[in-house]
Amino acid sequence: MKTSQELQQLRAVLLAHYDKNGRSLPWRIRPKDREAGAIADPYKIWLSEIMCQQTSVTAAAPFWHKFLQKWPSVDDLANAPRDEVLTAWAGLGYYARARNLHKCACIVAHEYGGQFPKSEQGLLKLPGIGPYTAAAIASICWGEATNIVDGNVERVISRLRMVDIPLPKGKGEIHRLAGKIADPQRAGDYGQALMDLGSQICKPRNPKCGMCPWAFACKAKEAGFMEEYPKRLKKQKRPIRYGAVFYMQCGSKILLRKRADKGLLGGMMEVPGTEWTLVKQTIDTLLLSAPVRRNWQVCEQEVVHVFTHFTLHLTVFTAQVGKEQAGIWAHLDRLDDYALPSLMRKAIHLAQK
Numbered sequence: 001m002k003t004s005q006e007l008q009q010l011r012a013v014l015l016a017h018y019d020k021n022g023r024s025l026p027w028r029i030r031p032k033d034r035e036a037g038a039i040a041d042p043y044k045i046w047l048s049e050i051m052c053q054q055t056s057v058t059a060a061a062p063f064w065h066k067f068l069q070k071w072p073s074v075d076d077l078a079n080a081p082r083d084e085v086l087t088a089w090a091g092l093g094y095y096a097r098a099r100n101l102h103k104c105a106c107i108v109a110h111e112y113g114g115q116f117p118k119s120e121q122g123l124l125k126l127p128g129i130g131p132y133t134a135a136a137i138a139s140i141c142w143g144e145a146t147n148i149v150d151g152n153v154e155r156v157i158s159r160l161r162m163v164d165i166p167l168p169k170g171k172g173e174i175h176r177l178a179g180k181i182a183d184p185q186r187a188g189d190y191g192q193a194l195m196d197l198g199s200q201i202c203k204p205r206n207p208k209c210g211m212c213p214w215a216f217a218c219k220a221k222e223a224g225f226m227e228e229y230p231k232r233l234k235k236q237k238r239p240i241r242y243g244a245v246f247y248m249q250c251g252s253k254i255l256l257r258k259r260a261d262k263g264l265l266g267g268m269m270e271v272p273g274t275e276w277t278l279v280k281q282t283i284d285t286l287l288l289s290a291p292v293r294r295n296w297q298v299c300e301q302e303v304v305h306v307f308t309h310f311t312l313h314l315t316v317f318t319a320q321v322g323k324e325q326a327g328i329w330a331h332l333d334r335l336d337d338y339a340l341p342s343l344m345r346k347a348i349h350l351a352q353k
């Protein structure tokens with residue numbers, strides 16, 4: 001088959017498959033919605049794209065509804081105190097996204113008159129919007145002919161064309177090949193169709209090639225090597241870090257503090273604790289960092305939490321006190337009012353066992 005003919009066919013069959021089987025997502029404008037007059041709202045699309053970075057659609061959807069209910073427009077979000085936004089985000093993880101979300105809302109509301117820039121290049125200037133997100137928003141909202149490539153798309157293209165350069169080095173080649181196929185006419189639908197193909201059919205394990213509209217052209221399928229793509233450089237073992245938290249309870253309140261603004265979990269709340277080190281400290285050494293001298297009890301179990309670049313083992317100390325010292329004392333029934341990341345919720349849960 002001639003290259004141009006094949007490209008036309010790849011686009012046509014993928015879009016036909018999407019028209020018939022594309023997922024209905026709360027933020028998605030399906031072709032039939034568009035025919036009925038619906039148009040994509042950049043604020044809603046931007047929120048969904050930021051929330052779905054490193055998070056599944058199922059986990060992100062309730063947060064998306066909650067945010068829109070609390071802050072129906074980008075101006076509302078910009079005018080909300082940042083701590084309130086972080087609290088509403090708690091549980092979704094990767095908290096730099098929430099800090100950038102608020103920063104971006106402030107810029108759009110105060111410097112762009114409440115309107116998102118109407119091009120991929122313009123969107124790229126905003127905090128928290130990288131190449132993938134800019135391409136997705138520009139194509140979905142304004143039909144700009146962009147080239148949307150995320151992890152799902154990398155997998156599909158590397159299999160379709162059997163790209164042998166391992167990731168991350170192979171990203172450039174995959175991007176180039178994806179750009180050749182991208183449909184300039186129905187750019188937004190095409191990008192969403194390709195993401196659906198990656199997440200629903202061309203899965204990392206057991207791809208459903210029998211249901212795939214691109215099976216006719218897929219080199220990896222023809223060779224029977226689907227799961228061997230994308231090729232990857234051997235992963236380094238994730239290092240372990242160690243630390244401790246000091247859970248102090250006074251009646252029905254516990255002591256919390258706010259983390260520094262920069263760095264991991266920046267601006268979130270935490271149970272006071274130690275630095276996280278590569279070497280495990282003894283119990284006696286950890287206790288030197290306790291906020292007060294008490295008869296601290298140590299929990300038998302540790303909290304184990306996996307971050308992208310390391311695994312954290314957290315020792316949990318507990319103590320009951322009769323009087324509140326200076327600091328933020330949170331009522332145990334009202335912890336949802338605080339921006340507590342999952343790690344800290346796990347530590348609190350363990351301390352209460």
Ligand code: SF4
Pocket residue numbers: 156159160201202203207208209212213214215218219220221226
């Ligand atoms: S044929 Fe199979 S391996 Fe190839 S793109 Fe489709 S689902 Fe993926």
